[in-house]
Amino acid sequence: MSDDGFVILPELLPADQLAAVREHADTLLRDVPWSNNDFDGRRTRRVYSLLSRLGPFEPLLTHPSVHGPVAAAIGEVYQFGMLFLSAVDPGQGAQPLHFDAGVYPLPRDVEAETNVIWALDDFTPTNGATLVAPGSHLWPAGRRPQPSELVPVVMPAGSAVVYSGRLWHAAGENRSAATRRALICEHVLPWLRPADNHGLATGVEALRALSPQLRRLAGIAPASTYLGTIAGRDPEEWLSRPPATPSFRSGMDRPSGQTRRGD
């Protein structure tokens, strides 16, 4: 991962689990129209904000095999960025090249984001396998990949690729006759604004139903004593009781002497 900027983790899902994941993907994708812009893909169907309808996707979002390399790259504390299902249909051309952390105005040498693409179908050179430019996570700002620097991430269904948010990549062209489905899970540093608005998109009742680990990854846990609290308190406390109780009206509950700047 550190040299190439990505690592392929082959065949993490047993056949029955993969079948359940694919069935759920098809249920979510049913009747979803093609995207209406060139980046998402005019022959690609996407479903975003998945936390309220995870079903069999849940073990993929928390899979220890992917969280090892993610934590090694950005540290132990992080949150989900965008979570989406992508179905690249036949006839879809290659996506514009990009690096995911490009949405943040940070220096190129900061690893702010590390992401995972789960292959729900075999990823082949002809069906839209993600194209990556190995080592491009270390390139300076402004350098863009030439076509000869791109390689397809070929992997069997049930595999995952973990890659740096600084890695130049794109979904490839689908020249095959079948759809290429993927579950894409972004992870960003806890003090960055995630691309998905998880709280609003998921809703309080669905957040309550998630596991504590998923709520942490959804960014519900505070990122520090100040960031992400409700009236100075852990949102877990807020979720577990009515928000209008006196303890919430009474406000801050900080360690004594701590200031906003931490000095």
Ligand SMILES: O=C(O)CCC(=O)C(=O)O
């Ligand atoms: O679907 C893929 O292979 C990659 C998609 C992607 O990079 C994106 O939409 O940001």
